[in-house]
Amino acid sequence: VMTQSPVSLPVTPGESASISCRSSQSLLHRNGNNYLDWYLQRPGQSPQLLIYLGSIRASGVPDRFSGSGSGTDFTLQISRVEAEDVGVYYCMQSLQIPVTFGGGTRMELK
Amino acid sequence: EVLLVESGGGSVQPGGSLRLSCEVSGFSFRDYWMQWVRQAPGKGLVWVARINSDGSGTTYGDSVKGRFTISRDNAKNTLYLQMDSLRDEDTAVYYCARDQVGVGATIDYWGQGALVTVSS
Numbered sequence: 001v002m003t004q005s006p007v008s009l010p011v012t013p014g015e016s017a018s019i020s021c022r023s024s025q026s027l028l029h030r031n032g033n034n035y036l037d038w039y040l041q042r043p044g045q046s047p048q049l050l051i052y053l054g055s056i057r058a059s060g061v062p063d064r065f066s067g068s069g070s071g072t073d074f075t076l077q078i079s080r081v082e083a084e085d086v087g088v089y090y091c092m093q094s095l096q097i098p099v100t101f102g103g104g105t106r107m108e109l110k
Numbered sequence: 111e112v113l114l115v116e117s118g119g120g121s122v123q124p125g126g127s128l129r130l131s132c133e134v135s136g137f138s139f140r141d142y143w144m145q146w147v148r149q150a151p152g153k154g155l156v157w158v159a160r161i162n163s164d165g166s167g168t169t170y171g172d173s174v175k176g177r178f179t180i181s182r183d184n185a186k187n188t189l190y191l192q193m194d195s196l197r198d199e200d201t202a203v204y205y206c207a208r209d210q211v212g213v214g215a216t217i218d219y220w221g222q223g224a225l226v227t228v229s230s
Contacts, residue, residue, distance in 0.1 A: 035214045035215075037216050037217075039155075039217075041155075046205060046220040046221065046222055046223060047147075047155065047205075047217075047220055048220070049210070049216065049217060049218050052210065052213055052216040053213060053216075058218065088154075090154065090155055092155075092157075092217075094214040094215035094216060095214070097160075097169045098157055098169070098170075098171045098172060099145075099157040099160070099215050100157065101154060101155040101156065101157065102154075103154050104154045104155075
């Protein structure tokens, strides 16, 4: 089970934001990788990959986005929030089948 | 440019069947594992199924196991999802998605989605 918090996150543009994702089981593989991804779904759009293997930014993702954590606890941090960052953020584990998503965190601007 | 275009969505009665297709372009389809992910109206993402690159291996989410079948035709660059015994709770937008190479089931590209409505 993947648990995200908070469910709703109002943020002032230019400030930082942090989203937590907790797994009921360790996502650390014996190869040393954490199989935890972060996705952003902007309003009316398909999801897009932000971070994979816990901390690696996907191609084209601004360095304002960073992922950290290991095992069961992970964090997505967004610095200098911009209007285009609005949407729902999901974590996803792919260490085990079935793949599971967190419930989502809706980030909006104040 | 990588493109994934779903088709085949629509309305169907409970107990009915529907087949979704996802035609891809811009990459070598036969080299990639593929997935289906769905999203009920106003709800979060739910993983549905995954298939390996040659179609010989498939896995399913518990809610669709035994009712849905994922398949592919590498000659046609097309992914399929055969949905049988449909229920009201299967109503959702269904996304076709591509695995990122060498990173487990990380999804690096998503289609625009196809809406399936199950209702009497």
